[in-house]
Amino acid sequence: MNQLNHALSLEEKPRKIIRFNRRQSTLITILSGLALLTAIIAASFLMSDEAIKTHFEARNLSPSWQHFFGTDWLGRDMFTRTVKGLSLSIGIGLLASTVSVIVALILGMAAATLGKTVDTLISWLVDVFMGLPHLVALILIAFALGSGAKGVIIGVACTHWPNLTRIIRAEVLQLRTSQFVQVSRHMGKSRIWIAVQHLLPHLLPQFFVGLVLLFPHAILHEASITFLGFGLSPHQPAIGVILSESMNYLSVGMWWLAFFPGLSLLVVVRVFDMVGDNLRLMFDPHSAHE
Amino acid sequence: MQLEAKNIGFRYHQNPWLFRNFSLTLNSGEILGLKGQSGCGKTTLARILAGYEKTLEGRIELGGAPLPKVGYRAVQLVFQHPEKSVNPRWHMRDILQEGWQPDDELLARFGIQQDWLSRWPNELSGGELQRFCVVRALSPETKFLIADEMTAMLDAITQAQIWQAILELAKERDLGILVVSHEKELVKRVCDRVIELDSVHLERNSFIS
Numbered sequence: 001m002n003q004l005n006h007a008l009s010l011e012e013k014p015r016k017i018i019r020f021n022r023r024q025s026t027l028i029t030i031l032s033g034l035a036l037l038t039a040i041i042a043a044s045f046l047m048s049d050e051a052i053k054t055h056f057e058a059r060n061l062s063p064s065w066q067h068f069f070g071t072d073w074l075g076r077d078m079f080t081r082t083v084k085g086l087s088l089s090i091g092i093g094l095l096a097s098t099v100s101v102i103v104a105l106i107l108g109m110a111a112a113t114l115g116k117t118v119d120t121l122i123s124w125l126v127d128v129f130m131g132l133p134h135l136v137a138l139i140l141i142a143f144a145l146g147s148g149a150k151g152v153i154i155g156v157a158c159t160h161w162p163n164l165t166r167i168i169r170a171e172v173l174q175l176r177t178s179q180f181v182q183v184s185r186h187m188g189k190s191r192i193w194i195a196v197q198h199l200l201p202h203l204l205p206q207f208f209v210g211l212v213l214l215f216p217h218a219i220l221h222e223a224s225i226t227f228l229g230f231g232l233s234p235h236q237p238a239i240g241v242i243l244s245e246s247m248n249y250l251s252v253g254m255w256w257l258a259f260f261p262g263l264s265l266l267v268v269v270r271v272f273d274m275v276g277d278n279l280r281l282m283f284d285p286h287s288a289h290e
Numbered sequence: 291m292q293l294e295a296k297n298i299g300f301r302y303h304q305n306p307w308l309f310r311n312f313s314l315t316l317n318s319g320e321i322l323g324l325k326g327q328s329g330c331g332k333t334t335l336a337r338i339l340a341g342y343e344k345t346l347e348g349r350i351e352l353g354g355a356p357l358p359k360v361g362y363r364a365v366q367l368v369f370q371h372p373e374k375s376v377n378p379r380w381h382m383r384d385i386l387q388e389g390w391q392p393d394d395e396l397l398a399r400f401g402i403q404q405d406w407l408s409r410w411p412n413e414l415s416g417g418e419l420q421r422f423c424v425v426r427a428l429s430p431e432t433k434f435l436i437a438d439e440m441t442a443m444l445d446a447i448t449q450a451q452i453w454q455a456i457l458e459l460a461k462e463r464d465l466g467i468l469v470v471s472h473e474k475e476l477v478k479r480v481c482d483r484v485i486e487l488d489s490v491h492l493e494r495n496s497f498i499s
Binding site: 183188 | 363369380388389
């Protein structure tokens with residue numbers, strides 16, 4: 001009997017190490033995604049600025065063990081530039097998309113709960129901003145605030161809320177007439193209490209999806225207004241700056257200038273997307289227990 | 291105490307009147323049945339009596355005063371579909387305790403098991419959910435309960451269990467209950483008095499009590 005038990009426990013052990021349930025694997029995905037993002041940001045602070053200074057003796061080198069991503073026409077190490085650029089872009093993208101998602105959340109809820117006048121006003125604002133091309137509004141705001149990170153962040157935050165506001169407004173309008181909200185009113189709960197306790201949990205998926213979808217938008221818009229000369233200064237190692245500069249050198253055959261930074265941006269956006277997806281899985285009651 | 295509907299009338303938009311000059315009195319401790327065919331306005335009437343909908347004509351009075359508009363309402367409505375009247379993103383415990391804190395004894399009377407409390411609504415059956423909705427509405431401050439097809443979706447055994455518990459409680463607390471249903475047998479079984487809602491009938495007769 002003892003032997004049998006022993007044999008069984010031996011068999012059980014390796015399985016325990018390898019297998020995770022779905023909740024654990026979701027958690028691991030989220031944590032490793034976040035770890036990668038923080039690693040990039042941490043690395044950018046730890047790396048010295050020495051490598052991105054001009055080194056004319058090491059110009060136009062293709063990728064090697066010394067320079068993973070090669071060097072550019074000024075001899076700057078592209079790996080260091082990419083990491084620093086990514087961390088700057090992550091920062092700007094995250095900040096700008098968080099602000100626009102929060103603006104959308106507040107305006108959407110206000111439009112749906114504070115009566116007709118507010119609703120008309122906010123819907124009108126949404127229409128105005130949606131009628132205006134993103135880039136034009138972005139350039140206007142960034143120009144008015146003076147170029148630099150501040151103008152970019154405020155510009156992106158102020159132009160990306162209308163779509164999400166519409167979605168959240170529609171969602172709240174529907175939720176507001178649902179039976180459980182009406183019951184809550186009859187239990188004597190206040191409007192604010194209902195908004196926070198009943199409505200907000202339903203808006204969380206929109207919040208995360210909005211954040212994830214806005215993040216690449218924010219980075220790409222940052223890149224495009226930088227390219228047009230209204231955004232970050234060309235000395236800052238932002239991904240947008242790197243990409244737009246490298247375009248000039250593609251025809252010379254320096255493919256690594258655009259390839260590696262572009263690939264890194266793709267990976268970061270994808271990781272962010274994955275984290276968002278898995279967070280949603282954990283929060284949604286329909287999948288939280290699986 | 292009395293819950294009174296005085297000459298109320300209601301219609302949706304410009305549709306024909308569902309009922310007009312309709313009056314009804316529900317006393318504390320009384321169990322009143324309201325029968326009627328599908329679409330004759332039973333649910334609308336239930337919603338008006340509980341203050342979920344405003345009447346277009348006449349008025350609703352609770353103990354001689356208009357229905358209060360704030361705070362915990364003494365007239366509570368239990369809907370037909372329990373899955374719609376609970377927030378799918380709340381745990382059952384929070385749903386149950388939204389209005390008040392029911393004690394374990396009451397939960398046991400309605401057959402609510404303790405381990406259901408930590409589940410999500412989508413992990414319970416319709417009958418189990420409806421028990422929560424009923425208990426949630428039965429705080430000590432509730433004076434009148436309006437049961438709008440409350441057990442129409444449930445099997446016979448669950449129906450019997452829920453109604454038995456409610457009738458006991460109504461006796462103890464002197465609750466007035468309006469049983470809105472299209473099931474003759476149920477109404478006959480639980481109610482002291484029955485009225486029939488029939489739209490044609492209502493337009494002709496101005497008064498039913």
